[in-house]
Amino acid sequence: MQKDASTMEKVVALCKRRGFIFPSSEIYGGIGGFWDYGPLGVEFKRNVKEAWWRDMVVGHDDTQAPAGAPTAYEMVGIDSTIVTHPQVWKASGHFDLFYDLFVDCKTCKARFRADQVKDSQCPRKPSKLPGEHGECALTDPREFNLMFKTYIGALIDPTAEAYLRPETAQGIFVNFKNVVSTSRVKVPFGIAQIGKSFRNEITPRNFTFRSREFEQMEIEFFCAPEESPAWYQYWRDRRMAWYVSLGLASDRLRLREHSPEERAHYSCGTADIEYAFPFCAEGDYGELEGVSHRSDFDLRSHMEGKLIKDGDQLVVERDASGAPKHPGSGKDLSYFDEASQRKFVPHVIEPSAGADRAALAFLCEAYDEDSIPDENGVPQERVVLHLHPRLAPVKVAVFPLVKKDGQPEVAAEIYRSLKQRWNVSYDEKGSIGKRYRRQDESGTPFCVTVDHQTAEDQTVTVRERDTTTQTRVAARELEAYIAERLRAA
RNA sequence: GCGGGAGUAGCUCAAUGGUAGAGCGCUGGCCUUCCAAGCCAGUGACGCGGGUUCGAUUCCCGUCUCUCGCUCCA
Numbered sequence: 001m002q003k004d005a006s007t008m009e010k011v012v013a014l015c016k017r018r019g020f021i022f023p024s025s026e027i028y029g030g031i032g033g034f035w036d037y038g039p040l041g042v043e044f045k046r047n048v049k050e051a052w053w054r055d056m057v058v059g060h061d062d063t064q065a066p067a068g069a070p071t072a073y074e075m076v077g078i079d080s081t082i083v084t085h086p087q088v089w090k091a092s093g094h095f096d097l098f099y100d101l102f103v104d105c106k107t108c109k110a111r112f113r114a115d116q117v118k119d120s121q122c123p124r125k126p127s128k129l130p131g132e133h134g135e136c137a138l139t140d141p142r143e144f145n146l147m148f149k150t151y152i153g154a155l156i157d158p159t160a161e162a163y164l165r166p167e168t169a170q171g172i173f174v175n176f177k178n179v180v181s182t183s184r185v186k187v188p189f190g191i192a193q194i195g196k197s198f199r200n201e202i203t204p205r206n207f208t209f210r211s212r213e214f215e216q217m218e219i220e221f222f223c224a225p226e227e228s229p230a231w232y233q234y235w236r237d238r239r240m241a242w243y244v245s246l247g248l249a250s251d252r253l254r255l256r257e258h259s260p261e262e263r264a265h266y267s268c269g270t271a272d273i274e275y276a277f278p279f280c281a282e283g284d285y286g287e288l289e290g291v292s293h294r295s296d297f298d299l300r301s302h303m304e305g306k307l308i309k310d311g312d313q314l315v316v317e318r319d320a321s322g323a324p325k326h327p328g329s330g331k332d333l334s335y336f337d338e339a340s341q342r343k344f345v346p347h348v349i350e351p352s353a354g355a356d357r358a359a360l361a362f363l364c365e366a367y368d369e370d371s372i373p374d375e376n377g378v379p380q381e382r383v384v385l386h387l388h389p390r391l392a393p394v395k396v397a398v399f400p401l402v403k404k405d406g407q408p409e410v411a412a413e414i415y416r417s418l419k420q421r422w423n424v425s426y427d428e429k430g431s432i433g434k435r436y437r438r439q440d441e442s443g444t445p446f447c448v449t450v451d452h453q454t455a456e457d458q459t460v461t462v463r464e465r466d467t468t469t470q471t472r473v474a475a476r477e478l479e480a481y482i483a484e485r486l487r488a489a
Numbered sequence: 490g491c492g493g494g495a496g497u498a499g500c501u502c503a504a505u506g507g508u509a510g511a512g513c514g515c516u517g518g519c520c521u522u523c524c525a526a527g528c529c530a531g532u533g534a535c536g537c538g539g540g541u542u543c544g545a546u547u548c549c550c551g552u553c554u555c556u557c558g559c560u561c562c563a
Contacts, residue, residue, distance in 0.1 A: 013500075013501095016499085016500080017499080017500070017514085023555085028554085030554065030555060031554090031555095032554085032555070032556090098561090146561065167563075168563095197563075199561075199562075199563090200561090201561060201562075202490090202559090202560065202561055203558090203559080203560085203561075205556095205557085205558095209562095209563095210561085210562070210563090211563095214563065215563090216563055217563090218563085286562095287562070287563065288563080289563070290562090290563070352563060353563065354562090354563035355563085356563080357563060358563095372524065373524080374524065374525085374526090375523085375524075380524080380525075380526095382524085382525080399523095401521090401522060401523060402520095402521060402522065403521090404521090405522090407522095429516095430525080431521075431523090431524080431525070431526095431527095432521090432522095432523045432524065433523070433524030433525055434524080434525040435524085435525085436523080436524050436525080437524070437525045438525080440524095449523065451522060451523070452522050453522085461523075463523080463524085468524070470523075
């Protein structure tokens, strides 16, 4: 189906109606930029994260090179804290990057970074600086704090200031030494993490796409400097293929290589995996994941202190007295490679994905309105989520065709048995067609119905969500049948 | 923060200066041998504070929240 801004409204409405996603704190009027996942949503989002964790981490084979990879590599995971030592964000550059002073002009509604006023021009009189025009009405510089601040300990004291992490990546870098020295990994290897991050986005927008509290799925992949371009290629393509494998196969998905001007100063390669969300203007895309080549920027930052660019070199930023502006840990985060008898600071490839964004893209892609014939053969519109079975919150729904003749008892028995393996729901209310439709909206790939024939030959019907076709299957073979279909998907 | 839009039931909408109706949904029951539309019953709303008024959901003011556009990005 054609998808545009009105589709987005329908997806949002469906999410609310079926219990995927609710506005946070809604009974108090909501709170912008925060969203809660409901009963179906939590299962769905867990499936997204589980698919990522399985495909990237626990399912990874350390012993041989995957297709497209330069060599075999190892993968491990961690789970670091949301609140860290505040110095982490100073050394990483986030403190300076996320903590700006702005002045606004009340006359022309423009906003300038306080440190860039002298390089800006007044929108009404471009020959003048902001504030020089007679009608300019600049505010005092005001703090723009993109990191959530909190206080460690019960006492509110400036020395106790800390921040909620704006990304999970730094928790990996600061644990690099711990992982290397305890888990026997050798370069090249990756450390993965899934977790919440927080940013005071100035403009939360577009449903869960830009939220202030969101969840990331990040890998920091450490390799030898000279191998990094090949690993960058690998991860870029590997991550793109992951989305395709879970259903984002349409032309709404794309991989976009950043131009050199667009890249961060330390990066020698960045690509975005983007999806044309229904809320995007024609030709626009929204970012799902950034895969970037970060060189040795991060580990060096945590050794030496916050780095800035000096020519084509990265050097420690210094204050007036010549001391590092934001000192690093001083710990040696370099790696000794036994094979080559060589010591180096590993280079990093970072595939950084938004779990909520991926989830939203899967929902938008899956949303469909089609029509299927009713009992009289007249086409009737239906709403269906064609979610990949791995992502579907409920895998199977079990129904008795009618609520009598012992059918509910048989159906409940099947429900209990399948439930040991999958998330299964049972429903005996209303007409059978209505129950099918309800499951279609939830993205349930299979509906099993016990009917009159079940009592005669112990078979049930299995109805498929996408085609609505039905297959008669022996009850005792049901689990194997569904397992096979799920595996084949 | 600035500018625009909007707040009536879970959702979509209606009406009214005299405290609100409907459809869908949801719940219970009846009916029903396969794709949301039968029958009965039930559930449930005027964002908030103030003003005008005998009386405000309605008019006025304020406020809050959401939402759209601008600096942010997973």
